[in-house]
Amino acid sequence: MRTLYDRVAVVTGAGSGIGRATAVALAEKGCHLALVDVSEPGLDETARLVRALGRRASTHVADVSDAEQVGRLPAAVATEHGGCHVLVNNAGVTTAGAFEDETLEDLRWMFGVNVWGVVHGCRAFLPVLRAADEAHIVNMSSMAGLLGLPHNASYGLTKGAVRAFTEGLRSELITTRIGVTAVFPGAINTNIAGSARGGEAARLHRLGASRLAPVVMRPPRAVAKRVVRAIENDRARVVVGPDARALDLVARVVPGRSGLVGRFTNRVVTRSKR
Numbered sequence: 590m591r592t593l594y595d596r597v598a599v600v601t602g603a604g605s606g607i608g609r610a611t612a613v614a615l616a617e618k619g620c621h622l623a624l625v626d627v628s629e630p631g632l633d634e635t636a637r638l639v640r641a642l643g644r645r646a647s648t649h650v651a652d653v654s655d656a657e658q659v660g661r662l663p664a665a666v667a668t669e670h671g672g673c674h675v676l677v678n679n680a681g682v683t684t685a686g687a688f689e690d691e692t693l694e695d696l697r698w699m700f701g702v703n704v705w706g707v708v709h710g711c712r713a714f715l716p717v718l719r720a721a722d723e724a725h726i727v728n729m730s731s732m733a734g735l736l737g738l739p740h741n742a743s744y745g746l747t748k749g750a751v752r753a754f755t756e757g758l759r760s761e762l763i764t765t766r767i768g769v770t771a772v773f774p775g776a777i778n779t780n781i782a783g784s785a786r787g788g789e790a791a792r793l794h795r796l797g798a799s800r801l802a803p804v805v806m807r808p809p810r811a812v813a814k815r816v817v818r819a820i821e822n823d824r825a826r827v828v829v830g831p832d833a834r835a836l837d838l839v840a841r842v843v844p845g846r847s848g849l850v851g852r853f854t855n856r857v858v859t860r861s862k863r
Contacts, residue, residue, distance in 0.1 A: 590723050590820055594619030597670040601653050601710060602680030604631020606779030610809035611677055613638050614817045621645040623666040627652050653680045654701030659709035663717050673717045675820060677727040678710040684786045688742045695786040696743055703747035711758065718767050725768040725820045728755040732775045732833035736840040759825055768823040772816060775830030778806035
């Protein structure tokens, strides 16, 4: 996009983490924000940060897995801001543990947010974005979408789907004024661990709340800065963090060798259960 100043950006999962950091980074570039999340207190805090930068911010409590709720957002955003130029489908959740130990209920919950949330957002806002003089869509995948990881098979299923969908959508829109970017963050210090489900959710909760989290995980702003640059330069993909770049390299150089990672992580998980 030529400029982000006075543009309107919709960010889902904006109540914390990468979503909040992205909203603030876009506001610093001059964007007005339509903030979407299931957490009203989180939205209010993000809106306060955006307004402190002199930009307009509207808050919209919605569950992105619900097509009807997302379908009402374009009209609400138009009422508040008059249009939309940037859509960041960031809302996401995770499970942790071996696939055979996960419940179908948890898988449907994760698929609803991670995959259907992206689909619902793109479906609802594409007509609005087409009406803009220029526009951009950002879909949040993960390093788990680059290479299948043990004890993250189900999460990787959802993020791999986001990757394939985003690449296909970019190809479909390549001759339009709408750019499309897939983002692949590594381990980021967000609240996603705290809401995780699955057989090893407790271990993930402890890691997310530990003093090590800020050390072994990158801050959300590291992703947000890369997202903004991707929008400005119409980049197809963004890989964030040394861990994500390492997995990207493995996927390119020795595809199909995720079993090597599995042997290592299985030993670590086994020891942690003793």
